[in-house]
Amino acid sequence: MAQKLTRRQFISLSGASLAAVALNGCSVPAASDQTANEPTQTSNKPQPGGVLRVGFADMPGDLNPWFTATAVDSVLKLAIYEPLVRYDPTFEIEPALATSWETSADGLTWTFKLRSGVTFHDGSTFTAKDVVYSFGEILKPANGYMGSKALSFIAKVTSVNANTVQMTLKQPNMDFLILLADAPSAAFIVPHTKTVKELIKRPCGTGPFKLKEYQPSVSTTFVRNEAYWDQGLPYLDELHHVYLPETATQVAALMSGELQLLWQINPDSIAVLQKSPQVKVVEVPGGFYQPLLMSVKQKPFEKIKVRQAMKYLVNREAFVKAVLQGRGQPGNDQPVTPKAPFWGNIPPYPFDLAKAKALLAEAGYPDGFTTTLLTSNARPGMTESATVFQEMAKQAGVTINLKQVPADSYWKDYLTYPMATSSWPIYPSTDQIFTMAYHSTGVWNETGLKDPILDGLIEAARSETSEAQRLKTYTKIEQLVHDEGAVIIPYFRSGFFAHQAKVQGLVYPPNAQMRPHTTWIKES
Amino acid sequence: MIFFLFRRLMLGFVILFLVSLVIFGVTELLPGDTATFMLGQRATPDLVTALRKQMGLDRPASVRYIEWITNILQGDWGESLLLKTAIWPLLQQRFENTLVLTFLTILLGTPLGIGLGLLAGLNQGRWLDQTIIVFTTFIISIPSFIIAIFMVILFSAYLQWLPASSMIASDASLGDRVSRLILPILTLLSGMLAHLTRHTRSSLLTVLQADYLRTARGKGLAEGLVIFHHALPNALLPTITVVALNIGWLIGGAVLVETVFAYPGLGQLMVQALSSRDIPLLQAISLLTAASFTLANLAADLLYIVLNPRIRYS
Numbered sequence: 001m002a003q004k005l006t007r008r009q010f011i012s013l014s015g016a017s018l019a020a021v022a023l024n025g026c027s028v029p030a031a032s033d034q035t036a037n038e039p040t041q042t043s044n045k046p047q048p049g050g051v052l053r054v055g056f057a058d059m060p061g062d063l064n065p066w067f068t069a070t071a072v073d074s075v076l077k078l079a080i081y082e083p084l085v086r087y088d089p090t091f092e093i094e095p096a097l098a099t100s101w102e103t104s105a106d107g108l109t110w111t112f113k114l115r116s117g118v119t120f121h122d123g124s125t126f127t128a129k130d131v132v133y134s135f136g137e138i139l140k141p142a143n144g145y146m147g148s149k150a151l152s153f154i155a156k157v158t159s160v161n162a163n164t165v166q167m168t169l170k171q172p173n174m175d176f177l178i179l180l181a182d183a184p185s186a187a188f189i190v191p192h193t194k195t196v197k198e199l200i201k202r203p204c205g206t207g208p209f210k211l212k213e214y215q216p217s218v219s220t221t222f223v224r225n226e227a228y229w230d231q232g233l234p235y236l237d238e239l240h241h242v243y244l245p246e247t248a249t250q251v252a253a254l255m256s257g258e259l260q261l262l263w264q265i266n267p268d269s270i271a272v273l274q275k276s277p278q279v280k281v282v283e284v285p286g287g288f289y290q291p292l293l294m295s296v297k298q299k300p301f302e303k304i305k306v307r308q309a310m311k312y313l314v315n316r317e318a319f320v321k322a323v324l325q326g327r328g329q330p331g332n333d334q335p336v337t338p339k340a341p342f343w344g345n346i347p348p349y350p351f352d353l354a355k356a357k358a359l360l361a362e363a364g365y366p367d368g369f370t371t372t373l374l375t376s377n378a379r380p381g382m383t384e385s386a387t388v389f390q391e392m393a394k395q396a397g398v399t400i401n402l403k404q405v406p407a408d409s410y411w412k413d414y415l416t417y418p419m420a421t422s423s424w425p426i427y428p429s430t431d432q433i434f435t436m437a438y439h440s441t442g443v444w445n446e447t448g449l450k451d452p453i454l455d456g457l458i459e460a461a462r463s464e465t466s467e468a469q470r471l472k473t474y475t476k477i478e479q480l481v482h483d484e485g486a487v488i489i490p491y492f493r494s495g496f497f498a499h500q501a502k503v504q505g506l507v508y509p510p511n512a513q514m515r516p517h518t519t520w521i522k523e524s
Numbered sequence: 525m526i527f528f529l530f531r532r533l534m535l536g537f538v539i540l541f542l543v544s545l546v547i548f549g550v551t552e553l554l555p556g557d558t559a560t561f562m563l564g565q566r567a568t569p570d571l572v573t574a575l576r577k578q579m580g581l582d583r584p585a586s587v588r589y590i591e592w593i594t595n596i597l598q599g600d601w602g603e604s605l606l607l608k609t610a611i612w613p614l615l616q617q618r619f620e621n622t623l624v625l626t627f628l629t630i631l632l633g634t635p636l637g638i639g640l641g642l643l644a645g646l647n648q649g650r651w652l653d654q655t656i657i658v659f660t661t662f663i664i665s666i667p668s669f670i671i672a673i674f675m676v677i678l679f680s681a682y683l684q685w686l687p688a689s690s691m692i693a694s695d696a697s698l699g700d701r702v703s704r705l706i707l708p709i710l711t712l713l714s715g716m717l718a719h720l721t722r723h724t725r726s727s728l729l730t731v732l733q734a735d736y737l738r739t740a741r742g743k744g745l746a747e748g749l750v751i752f753h754h755a756l757p758n759a760l761l762p763t764i765t766v767v768a769l770n771i772g773w774l775i776g777g778a779v780l781v782e783t784v785f786a787y788p789g790l791g792q793l794m795v796q797a798l799s800s801r802d803i804p805l806l807q808a809i810s811l812l813t814a815a816s817f818t819l820a821n822l823a824a825d826l827l828y829i830v831l832n833p834r835i836r837y838s
Binding site: 059061062063064067069070141142143144145146148149184197200201215216217218219242243244245246248249250251252253255256257258259378408409411412413422423443444 | 554555556560561562563564565566567568570571572573574575577578604606607608609614617673676677680681684687688689783784785786788792793795796799800801
């Protein structure tokens with residue numbers, strides 16, 4: 001219930017009516033809906049101590065606190081560093097380094113009260129100075145941090161006194177707190193006495209774990225932060241991240257108990273892992289989707305009817321079966337997943353060959369056309385998805401030539417092709433995904449679609465204070481992207497995790513950005 | 525002799541220089557650089573530009589190469605682009621690990637390979653010979669990463685005798701270290717054994733037909749003395765080269781094995797350096813590997829001279 005209160009506080013602070021809160025309950029998945037999260041066993045009191053070894057298929061890059069290009073980077077940095085606020089698995093805001101906040105009537109000035117008695121891993125005390133310093137670095141464009149994009153609407157960060165900071169925004173943004181909490185923004189607070197260079201060598205945050213050793217491409221070892229501000233947390237004495245690119249090794253290591261948790265497993269391994277009695281496989285729905293992009297800058301996708309015809313050619317159930325082995329949900333050609341805030345539940349285009357053919361004829365392609373679809377195994381599932389779509393398109397005479405390129409050079413110019421595959425995680429900020437990837441000025445606008453009506457709606461939803469009104473506007477946006485957009489989103493993928501049964505207290509946000517502070521190991 | 529050594533060392537430097545040039549050139553030709561790798565799918569032109577500028581990647585390739593080679597000649601290995609840390613300490617640690625793996629494999633593999641080769645050669649045509657040949661041919665026909673995966677599944681997942689990964693904590697106990705080395709060593713052995721066995725066997729067979737052995741037997745020497753005193757020293761000479769080649773291969777080429785077992789060696793670091801286009805790191809690893817290869821070969825040649833008085837280099 002505490003989570004609900006937090007959101008209520010947040011909404012009432014931002015001037016929304018109480019009616020909005022009630023309605024809001026429908027738009028955000030309730031905690032009980034999170035079937036993936038294990039029920040907290042009240043009879044099970046967390047036992048402090050123990051070591052948790054987590055296996056990852058990808059590797060992090062450097063230890064710069066503000067650089068989190070991949071989810072593995074984020075998970076590493078979330079163990080060491082903390083933002084001002086954080087979110088729970090349903091994306092409800094919780095206090096972290098800030099204990100409370102209020103906003104001015106125009107939504108442009110935010111005042112944060114900071115938690116007192118917090119110390120950094122080097123023993124120094126956390127104050128407003130550190131917040132001002134950290135944001136100065138994060139927002140500096142020359143540093144090239146993702147945060148300078150995600151939080152570009154912050155104009156100024158000043159300290160009012162040692163325990164209060166004030167942030168001035170260029171324009172109101174109702175997702176401000178979510179973006180502050182989101183690990184990809186990496187709005188982490190570091191001591192103002194440390195330069196980035198020093199932090200890369202010896203990370204120093206306020207988080208539940210301190211870095212003990214980083215062996216690039218091999219492993220990262222963390223030890224418990226004895227001075228963590230959240231009393232009694234974390235439970236684990238040590239946390240190890242182990243980077244194992246080979247699936248067979250990962251699976252063997254979990255089954256033999258050498259690792260206790262696999263972060264994001266390949267669905268192919270599920271069957272094997274389920275045979276082991278000590279292993280539990282967890283499905284976290286709605287975490288990812290893999291759009292098939294149609295570039296509106298290239299023929300014939302500049303025509304809405306062609307794009308719609310392509311959407312009618314998609315047999316979504318078949319996609320879920322073939323690409324996801326049944327583990328996922330049909331997608332509806334817009335990027336807000338059922339687990340994201342403001343999911344409008346718009347019914348997807350049905351598979352309708354006659355309609356697709358008719359639309360193609362109307363657009364001037366009665367006999368179909370030939371195009372190229374670029375793909376790669378840069379993300380699991382993309383190549384499979386491309387192959388399935390190639391088959392489906394054949395029915396309407398559309399010939400798709402698949403072009404496959406190596407994973408490490410895929411993202412460099414995938415947008416120069418008429419069609420390409422992409423892969424996205426769920427975005428906790430619905431504004432962010434639309435602003436960055438669907439607004440005509442969006443930096444990740446993958447299809448090049450420019451629609452002034454869509455732009456207007458996205459901007460309106462961003463500063464709308466009523467949650468109910470926001471849901472309405474976002475539903476409209478989702479409908480518009482679904483109807484006329486240039487992405488085919490055939491499915492929403494689940495994320496999969498596997499752990500030894502003795503590992504307890506794991507919390508799975510749909511975007512896989514797990515925080516280790518409540519995890520513990522039950523020794524029988 | 526001194527002159528020979530000097531010439532070979534000079535030649536080694538020329539080879540290293542060429543290696544560095546080729547590695548640099550090839551990575552320049554690959555699409556993408558560290559900035560695009562770091563940002564991945566979320567790259568935007570201005571973020572890429574900012575990162576390139578920070579890493580000095582906005583300067584022309586020739587300038588970067590000259591800067592790198594000037595630094596390296598002064599003993600400065602530079603910083604990794606991706607990891608933003610000094611390369612040398614990282615390299616040192618990984619090189620040590622790779623050397624441990626290499627020498628344990630050589631230490632176990634050499635007597636085993638030679639022993640099997642001798643057994644096969646002395647029993648030419650009999651069932652023991654056939655078994656050894658079929659077995660080693662079978663093993664070398666399977667790619668090493670398949671052997672590795674097979675062993676992981678068998679020994680770690682099902683039997684649970686040995687750890688699947690070889691990541692070694694810096695404070696690991698000796699027992700832990702040893703148990704983590706067994707699977708990688710077995711995999712590497714499988715690749716090296718067949719070579720060595722067949723080489724030893726055929727070279728023994730050649731020697732056994734030599735005239736001087738007939739003479740030795742003719743003058744009434746015991747068969748054991750003939751084999752161990754006359755045949756073996758000559759039969760083993762070519763295997764020195766095979767072992768030296770294996771050292772080079774193990775140091776630079778154990779990439780797959782290191783990746784499968786997540787063994788913290790050079791090969792595994794090389795994979796990350798290559799995929800992230802971390803040229804300074806990649807260059808450093810290649811140089812170290814090439815240098816080891818060259819030195820191992822030089823050592824083999826020197827050993828050759830010592831063991832075979834007929835060969836004299838001028």
